[in-house]
Amino acid sequence: MIDRPGSLDRDDAIEVERVGDGWRLTVYVADVAACVTPGSTADREALERRRTEYRGGWALHTMLPRPMEAQLTLAEGRPCAAIAIRMQVRPDGTVGRVDVERATVRGLVALGHSQAADAVGDRSHLLHEVVREAAAVSEVLLARRRQQGALALYDLLSGWATSEDGVVVRLASFERTIGYKIVQECMIAANTALASWAAERDLPLLFRNHSAARVAAPRQIMLDDLDLAFTDGSAARLEALRERTLMTLKAAEYAPFMGGHWGLNLPGYVHATSPLRRYPDLVVQQVISSHLDGVDSPYEDDALRAIAEALNTGARQDRDAERESRKSSAHSSARRGAAAASADYTGLDAQAFHALLKRGCKEDIAGAALVAETARRAADGQLTSLDLQLVLLVAGGSGWEPGRSACLDVIAVAPERAVSILSGHAQVNALPPVEFTVQTFGQPPNAVFFAQASWPAGESAVQGARRSAPTKKAARHQAALSLLARLADLPDPSRDLAQPVPEATLLPAAMDGAGSGESPSPISVLNEYQQTWIITGLSYSTGAEGPDHLPTFTCTAQATHDGQAVCVSATASTKAVAKTAAAASLLERVDTARAGRAG
Known part of the structure; x- marks a missing residue:
């Protein structure tokens, strides 16, 4: 034995x-x-x-x-x-x-x-x-x-x-x-x-x-x-x-x-x-x-089934009670650690420090040692997006300001993280998503994109600054960074990455962003037209001419509307711009035909 x-x-x-x-x-x-x-x-x-x-x-x-x-x-x-x-x-x-x-x-x-x-x-x-x-x-x-x-x-x-x-x-x-x-x-x-x-x-x-x-x-x-x-x-x-x-x-x-x-x-x-x-x-x-x-x-079978259910239910209750006990104990320990005025947290691994940080941010416990270690880890690139979200959007009070500033400085260097932090915060807290408005000025390939991010809050919305960039993605990143700074009540580190152009050159067909508070792209509209049988046989074909280092792309878009084949082409320095331009021309032809038929 x-x-x-x-x-x-x-x-x-x-x-x-x-x-x-x-x-x-x-x-x-x-x-x-x-x-x-x-x-x-x-x-x-x-x-x-x-x-x-x-x-x-x-x-x-x-x-x-x-x-x-x-x-x-x-x-x-x-x-x-x-x-x-x-x-x-x-x-x-x-x-x-x-x-x-x-x-x-x-x-x-x-x-x-x-x-x-x-x-x-x-x-x-x-x-x-x-x-x-x-x-x-x-x-x-x-x-x-x-x-x-x-x-x-x-x-x-x-x-x-x-x-x-x-x-x-x-x-x-x-x-x-x-x-x-x-x-x-x-x-x-x-x-x-x-x-x-x-x-x-x-x-x-x-x-x-x-x-x-x-x-x-x-x-x-x-x-x-x-x-x-x-x-x-x-x-x-x-x-x-x-x-x-x-x-x-x-x-x-x-x-x-x-x-x-x-x-x-x-x-x-x-x-x-x-x-x-x-x-x-x-x-x-x-x-x-x-x-x-x-x-x-x-x-009998029914008796065995009843015994099994009683045993399984009891085991689930035991697991829940044990989980709550461990959670309560961990919270108490993290609470004490977060409040410490002087402590050495440098030896904590990422998981242990996150537990400490989470408790400090959620309960607004700004122990001097915790805030200082947060700022150090932020500067060293050791904080996850979830850590940054906690510090910037959950922690409150002046005691956390040095930590929030250090985190925002890190994001200003890599502004693409601002979008994921805002999205993660919305998902975790069941909030509405961030809305982006994007506009395009000028003709490709010299277009300038303007973006502005806002967060619905009751009857009003919190808005960041309107920011420009030579690409739509970069403009969105700077707009998200501006909104994040506004929500964290910190100075705005975002900036314009391109010079503005006269609004008279606005290209309505280049406004896009369906589902985010923006006008839908012509490609998206044409897809919806096909799904609702307004058009059929929608297709795109793209060819390239010129040297490999400087090609020119021609996209041909075609579809059938009201029994008539419609075919248009557009040329640009990139495949994406050529396809968007061809889709815009095709959409214009289809909408014009629909308007004439309605008249």
Whole structure:
């Protein structure tokens, strides 16, 4: 029996024997169902508790009453009633014959994880042979699971492993030995074998089903990422992978049908080896015991379904409570850190500093040390767009002004970031999007673009300055920078990048920006005309003439309107301008024809 030191609820034991070039692996499970019958007081209370809860390796409260637990636990020095799951394990890790039967197990020996590791390495240890064989069988079982695509890895030296669901977890200090791997692999093998054994006999059990979210990476990519992270051994990389697996791998749930297990890559799986500690294991054992006794299952399908729902609901509530507790604790810690007048934050990684910054900005806590570190990281280019958005558009008060100024200075050098920051802020806070008005003056290729950004705010709008540039994109960037400065209540660093031209040269056909408060482009209008059958057969073809370093592009646009083919061409120094000009001419021809027909 390998368990944490001082365990009082030992509900499984392992026996391994060499048979030829393979092994006979037997997992003995305490026969709890012999004393806890379905519907009894102990059974109802066990369902209500659902599981034994541990903290720091010790039980806070037990699923079964302590006296009953002491009576049913596997223990040294006495014969113990058990359910035996016997498996033939071949050299390649595949499992052959499986037998399930009642047994009385004698000669039990209790080991801690480190004691099991000592036995493997010490040839003079009384249990060296049996524990060494247990270690050997665990290695071939693990290799077989990996070969079949299970998300399974251990790094016992640094204390990281994957759970049976494939989530990266941190191991307790006492688990970081070969003893932990022996227990994990033998129990997974027993639960897998029992699921298949029950399915072959059409026994209704509580199966442990698992799936991945739609946003999860393909299995092979996740396997490659696990290999890379565990090989690298970086705590930061492993922590990031842990967060990703938590987000993309759904929590496994119980159901009265075999739905498959994604993390293990198995068609069926059950929890059956911890009936003293987990209620679903007890239910599975009650069904198995009834079958072994030749009587009907004590549970109808509806009863199993109700039990599964109660267990799943309770597990979700536990996860929500734990998440809220961690969040509250993290917020309190971040709040204290953000308020510090003097502290050294230079050693914090990006994720830890973001948590601190988020709390400081949202609660307007402008600790001198936090504001100074924010300004330093901004100048060094270490802040993300989300960090910049928090400082410029969430943080308030004069205390944050040095930090806001430093952030805006960074964006002034790369004004394209202003657009993404404004868009991100709108999405995060469910605000209306920023509106851009863009106008074009002059003839291509010497056109000048003017842009102005505004943000709807009730009956009025907050507007930035109108800015010019030789390209539409550059004009929008400067306009967004101006609006961002206005919203952050800081001096405007935006500027005009082109000289204005007389408004008499305005080209109405070059006004565009559909969906952003701007006039739609002629290309967009023609597409809408085609979708509504005003025109048909809309097409564009472009050719180039002249030397490679200075080509001239001619675009021909054609369509059929009212049974008549309309074809126009336009020439410019770029494909885009030529296409826009051709579309504008074609649109003018179509609109003129439509107006004449209406008249």
